[in-house]
Every structure is written in C-alpha cells, then in structure tokens.
Amino acid sequence: MSKQRLYIQEVATRDGFQNEAVFVDTDAKVALINELSECGYAKIEVTSFTSPRAIPALKDAEAVMHRIVRKEGVVYTVLVPNIRGAERALSCSVDEVNLVMSVSESHNRRNLRMTREDSFAQLREVIGVVRQSPVAINVSLSTAMGCPMEGDVPAAEVLGWMQRFADLGVHGVTLCDTTGMAYPSQVKALSTMARERFAALELTLHFHNTRGLALANTLAALSAGVDRFDSSLGGLGGCPYAPGATGNVCTEELVHMLELEGFDTGVDLEGILTAASQLPGLIGHDVPSQLLKAGRRLDLHGMPECDGMPKQRAFA
Ligand code: COA
Ligand code: ZN
Numbered sequence: 471m472s473k474q475r476l477y478i479q480e481v482a483t484r485d486g487f488q489n490e491a492v493f494v495d496t497d498a499k500v501a502l503i504n505e506l507s508e509c510g511y512a513k514i515e516v517t518s519f520t521s522p523r524a525i526p527a528l529k530d531a532e533a534v535m536h537r538i539v540r541k542e543g544v545v546y547t548v549l550v551p552n553i554r555g556a557e558r559a560l561s562c563s564v565d566e567v568n569l570v571m572s573v574s575e576s577h578n579r580r581n582l583r584m585t586r587e588d589s590f591a592q593l594r595e596v597i598g599v600v601r602q603s604p605v606a607i608n609v610s611l612s613t614a615m616g617c618p619m620e621g622d623v624p625a626a627e628v629l630g631w632m633q634r635f636a637d638l639g640v641h642g643v644t645l646c647d648t649t650g651m652a653y654p655s656q657v658k659a660l661s662t663m664a665r666e667r668f669a670a671l672e673l674t675l676h677f678h679n680t681r682g683l684a685l686a687n688t689l690a691a692l693s694a695g696v697d698r699f700d701s702s703l704g705g706l707g708g709c710p711y712a713p714g715a716t717g718n719v720c721t722e723e724l725v726h727m728l729e730l731e732g733f734d735t736g737v738d739l740e741g742i743l744t745a746a747s748q749l750p751g752l753i754g755h756d757v758p759s760q761l762l763k764a765g766r767r768l769d770l771h772g773m774p775e776c777d778g779m780p781k782q783r784a785f786a
Contacts, residue, residue: 473734477512477698478725479674482749483534484515484549485718486706488525490753496530498752500537505745506703507541510736515568515700518549519558535562547608551582556596559605566606568644569593573628574617577648581612590634597638608642609635610676615660616651625660632668642672644700647687650680650716654690661694676700677719678707679758684719685727692733699724703742704749704757722746722761730767739766 483503487494499517506514516538522529531548540546547566550556559567571589572578578586593609600607613620614628632643645664647657657675664673675691675698677684688699705720725737743766749757 473732475697475734475736476692476728478510478721478735478737479513479515479547479698479700480506480511480703480721481515481676481700481718482506482703482706482721484518484528485700486702486704487527487753488518489707490527492754493527494752496533496537499530499534502745502748502752503534503538506742507539507544509738509741509745511544512698512736513545513547513566515547515549516564518551519555520549520551532558532562535559535564545606547606549610550596552592553596553599556599560600560603564605566608566641567596567600568608568610569596569640570610570612571631572612572617572648573623573631574613574620576619577613577617580619590631593635594638597635597640601639606642607640608644608672608674609640610644610646612646612648614645615647615656616649618649618651625663628660629663629667632664632671636668636671640671642674643668644674644676646676646700647678647684650678650683652677652687653683654686657687657690658694661691661696665695672698674698674700678717679705679719680716685723688719688724688727701725704746704759704762706749706753706757717758720759720761722759726761726766 483499503516517528517531517534518525519531545565547568548559548564550559550567550569556567572581575586578589582589597607611631613623617623673696675696677687701721701724702718703721705717707718722742725735725739728735746759746762
C-alpha cells in the first residue's frame with residue numbers, strides 16, 4: 471500500500487525570524503531558504519510584507535524574495551497584512567499571499583491594530599487586487615483555537631470567518647493555534663467540521679508548542695483527514711503580539727514522527743537537521759528542537775565503556 475502523502479510548509483524564516491531580537495543578515499536568510507528549497511517542502515513562507523516598524527526583523531522582504539533561487543514545485547508564500555503589503559508582494563512575483571486576521575477581537579486589535587470588521591474590509595480589498603493576478607490567496611485565521619486574552623474561541627466563530635473568506639474566493643485557509651491553547655479533541659472536532667463544510671478549500675493546521683501539545687494536536691488533525699501542516703525549523707517562532715507565545719511545532723520533530731507513523735512527507739529529514747543545526751549560530755541562542763539534541767530514534771550510540779566493571783569481564 472502506498473504511503474499517504476502529507477504536505478509540510480516551512481515557516482521558520484517568517485513566523486520564526488519575526489520574533490527574534492537579532493536581525494538575521496539578508497545573505498544568511500537567502501542561503502537558508504535556498505537550502506530549505508532542496509529539502510522537499512510543499513511550501514515555504516519566506517517572509518512578511520509588514521510595516522518595518524512593526525516587524526523590523528523582516529524589513530528586507532523584497533531583497534530576500536528577489537534573491538532566493540526558486541525550486542520548481544515549491545510554493546513560495548509571504549504574509550501580507552494590508553494593501554500596501556500586497557502591492558509589495560505582487561511586485562516580487564510571489565506564488566501565494568498569506569493574509570492574516572484573528573478570530574478573536576482582542577488579538578486582532580493587538581496584532582493588527584484594528585477591529586476584525588476593519589481587517590475583513592481591508593482584506594476583502596486586498597483579495598480584490600490579488601485576484602486580478604495569478605497569485606494564490608490563503609487566509610490565516612489566528613487564535614482559532616483559543617485567545618490569550620479572551621479564552622475559548624467558539625468553533626462557530628471560526629467557521630463563520632472561513633465562510634466569509636470562502637465567499638470571496640480564497641484558495642486556502644490556515645487555522646492557527648497562535649498561542650498553543652488547542653488540545654486534541656478540540657482539534658479533531660474543529661478540523662472535521664472545517665473539512666466537511668469547506669471541502670474545496672486547501673486547509674492547513676498551524677500549531678504552536680507553547681504547552682507541549684503540538685504533536686498530539688497534529689495526530690488529532692490527521693485523524694480528521696487534514697494533510698497539510700505549517701511547522702518551523704528548530705521549533706522557532708511566536709507572534710510578537712501574543713503574550714506567552716512560543717515556538718511553532720518543530721519541523722524536524724514533526725517529520726520524524728510522521729515518517730515513523732508511515733506517512734510520506736516528502737521532506738528530507740537529514741537535510742533539515744543539517745539546516746536546523748545552523749540556527750543557533752544565526753540567531754545567537756539555542757533552539758527548542760529536542761530532536762536536534764537527541765538525534766533520530768535509530769541514530770545509535772557506541773557502547774560506552776562501563777565504569778567500575780573490569781574490562782576483561784565486559785568482553786568475556
Ligand atoms: N509595508 C510597509 N510599510 C507599511 C505597511 C506594509 N505592509 N503597512 C503599513 N506600513 C507603514 C506605513 O507606511 C506607515 O509608515 P510611516 O509612519 O512611515 O508613514 C506605518 O507603517 C504605519 O502605517 P498604518 O497604516 O498607520 O498602520 P499601523 O501602524 O496601524 O500598522 C500594520 C498596521 C498591520 C501594517 C502593522 O501593525 C503591521 O505590519 N503589523 C505586523 C503584524 C504581524 O505581522 N504580526 C505577526 C504575524 S501574525
Ligand atoms: Zn504562528
């Protein structure tokens with residue numbers, strides 16, 4: 471039986487770098503993205519075309535987008551918050567724009583400094599502009615599984631926003647657990663409803679590992695038939711406008727688990743481990759990835775010499 475194909479979307483250079491205090495040099499960003507392009511991802515979220523004052527770490531978005539070497543078959547997407555961002559993104563011939571708003575009012579005000587209705591009105595305008603081009607449109611719905619200020623977010627609210635964007639003709643929607651508040655049964659229920667109601671939309675799940683539940687939530691989404699996941703190399707990531715937000719689900723840990731479970735992720739685990747090992751040098755600190763420290767399950771170790779046991783007995 472052939473393995474089920476899953477689609478892995480790397481977000482480290484956007485969701486990861488946006489949260490770092492150090493500015494990762496443009497050359498280093500380009501080199502990392504070029505390396506990741508060879509690793510078998512379905513999609514790479516390269517950068518964001520946001521206000522450089524809001525997200526200084528990604529102020530070099532145009533330069534990065536222009537300089538990367540694009541690999542056939544990889545979709546290069548970028549986060550866009552408004553018309554200005556869409557115009558900048560279109561001038562770089564991106565494959566997809568990823569629009570963003572929050573399902574909860576408080577997080578939307580904090581992150582985007584406007585009401586949800588104002589965000590929606592703006593994004594509707596952005597969609598109108600982008601639909602005149604061949605560029606695909608994805609909408610990321612932040613705080614879809616919990617808001618750090620409001621608590622539980624009703625599934626009906628999430629589905630309602632999905633409907634409004636589906637009506638505008640977007641191609642995909644990402645349900646984001648922005649601050650790691652989701653739990654498996656909730657994920658399964660929401661994913662099932664989203665897939666049933668919006669079968670024509672490309673559905674992505676975006677988990678953060680804030681409370682250690684990201685891999686468990688991934689398995690729950692898989693059991694509901696979801697086949698597309700965002701993840702971040704090294705487990706980098708976090709929204710600078712969400713209190714307590716920490717890393718995304720770690721790509722190498724996600725791929726390691728999914729391959730063990732018999733799925734085809736298309737991703738070269740060895741390649742991404744090599745790429746991940748460079749991250750501490752780029753951002754100046756350790757990364758959350760446990761796999762980077764422990765190695766893969768069958769990366770075996772030599773037998774240590776046993777202390778306190780005479781050598782001749784050990785080999786007898
Ligand atoms: N690209 C470049 N510059 C932009 C921009 C964009 N997409 N959008 C706004 N700006 C600039 C404006 O030109 C203006 O610059 P000026 O002060 O030099 O004239 C400044 O940013 C403020 O613009 P304004 O329209 O008043 O927006 P704002 O300050 O309310 O910012 C956002 C709104 C959404 C654009 C901004 O907060 C933002 O980019 N946030 C990033 C959100 C994000 O990515 N969060 C993490 C991911 S979930
Ligand atoms: Zn995120």
